[in-house]
Amino acid sequence: MPILVYAQTEIYDKWDELTGKYISQSFKENIEFNSVDYAQLKNDTTFSGIIELLMDFDISQLQSKNQKLAFWINVYNIAAIKVVSDDNIPKSIKDAGSLFKPVWKNDAINVGGIVYSLGEIEHKVLRPMNEPLIHFGIVCASLSCPDLRNEAYRPQSVIEQLTANTKSFLLNTSKGLKSDQSRKVVELSAIFKWFEDDFAIGIPQFIFENSGIDVKGYKIKYLDYNWDLNNLEIK
Numbered sequence: 001m002p003i004l005v006y007a008q009t010e011i012y013d014k015w016d017e018l019t020g021k022y023i024s025q026s027f028k029e030n031i032e033f034n035s036v037d038y039a040q041l042k043n044d045t046t047f048s049g050i051i052e053l054l055m056d057f058d059i060s061q062l063q064s065k066n067q068k069l070a071f072w073i074n075v076y077n078i079a080a081i082k083v084v085s086d087d088n089i090p091k092s093i094k095d096a097g098s099l100f101k102p103v104w105k106n107d108a109i110n111v112g113g114i115v116y117s118l119g120e121i122e123h124k125v126l127r128p129m130n131e132p133l134i135h136f137g138i139v140c141a142s143l144s145c146p147d148l149r150n151e152a153y154r155p156q157s158v159i160e161q162l163t164a165n166t167k168s169f170l171l172n173t174s175k176g177l178k179s180d181q182s183r184k185v186v187e188l189s190a191i192f193k194w195f196e197d198d199f200a201i202g203i204p205q206f207i208f209e210n211s212g213i214d215v216k217g218y219k220i221k222y223l224d225y226n227w228d229l230n231n232l233e234i235k
Contacts, residue, residue, distance in 0.1 A: 007057055008071065012152035014050050015074055023150045028233060031174045034147035035232040042085035050078060051109070059112045065129060069162075070153040073137045076121045077148060079109035080141045083118065084229065092227045093141040132198045132206065133162035135191050136169050143226040144175045144189065163210065170211040175223065177207065179215055186215040190225045 018041060026035035041047055054075065062068045080093065083103060087096035097103030104119035116125075118140065126134045136146040137153065146169045153161050169176040169189070179186040192203050199206045204216040 007053065008067075008155075011050055011053050011057070012070075012074065012154060014046050014053075015078065015152040018044060018046055018050075019148065019150045019152070022232075023148055024232060026232065029143060029226060029228065031143045031226060032172055033143055033145075033175070033230055034150070035230055036081065036141070036148060037232040038081065038084055038089045038229075039232075041081065042089070047081075047085075051082065054078070055110045055113065057112050059114075064155065065131075066155040066158050069126070069129060069131060069134065070155045070158040072121060072125050073134060073153050073158070073162075075109065075111060075116075076118065076126070076138045079116070079118055079121065080139060083108050084141050089231065090229065092229055094227050127195075127198065130198075130200075131162075132195070132200075133159070133166055135195055135198065136166040137162045139230070141230055143228050143230050144223070145230065146176075146191075147172075148230070166210045170207060170213065175226070177211070177213065177215075178223065179213065179218065184218045185221060186218040187221045187223050190222045192220075193222050 022037040022041040022044075023034050024037070026033055059071075062071055083096050083106070084090065084093055090096055093103055095103075097106055104122075105117050107115045108118050108121075109116055122138060126138065137149075139145045139148040146165055149161065149165065151161075171177070176189055177186060188203070188207075192199070196203065201209070203220070204214075204218070208214050208216070
């Protein structure tokens with residue numbers, strides 16, 4: 001088996017272990033979401049082990065689109081958690097940045113000897129792959145984000161995983177989609193406003209294909225985006 005496959009599998013297996021331990025279903029501020037126990041996760045040696053593995057990973061060996069999608073979506077999510085952990089778990093990931101340099105532009109993670117920001121991973125690596133489902137896989141550590149899966153994305157199943165994530169998000173009326181059939185109005189996550197151009201088939205068609213919800217002809221409004229951290233609250 002090629003070294004690349006071993007390296008990917010080791011990273012994904014370790015990420016499976018962590019997400020299985022530190023992600024749980026939660027509810028706060030009227031939003032249903034998967035919470036992350038950052039306080040425990042940041043001190044887990046498995047997490048630091050993943051960071052070390054990524055530093056030595058040879059990204060030039062990623063060949064198929066699905067290999068790249070799975071790898072970089074996982075990396076984005078790991079990097080977002082690292083950013084939050086490195087900033088001592090702020091109220092919002094935005095607090096890890098500043099007015100002059102937003103958090104999305106800060107150095108976030110070293111992959112194969114190259115340091116990437118969250119913005120670079122999203123806009124220069126993932127979005128050019130022309131797969132709109134990525135927007136429901138990458139999680140910027142906020143309540144209104146799509147839920148962080150309690151498993152790693154894998155090349156052989158990444159599209160199915162992203163499709164499931166997308167459907168789950170759209171069916172979540174607290175942050176994904178809320179429709180009023182009588183008034184023909186639909187309120188959507190602001191993700192659809194920010195990345196409208198990425199949904200080439202049109203937003204109503206995308207929603208229908210990924211949830212079965214028909215909002216064609218509806219007036220579109222957007223839900224407020226809650227940037228508070230998707231953390232597990234300690235009672």
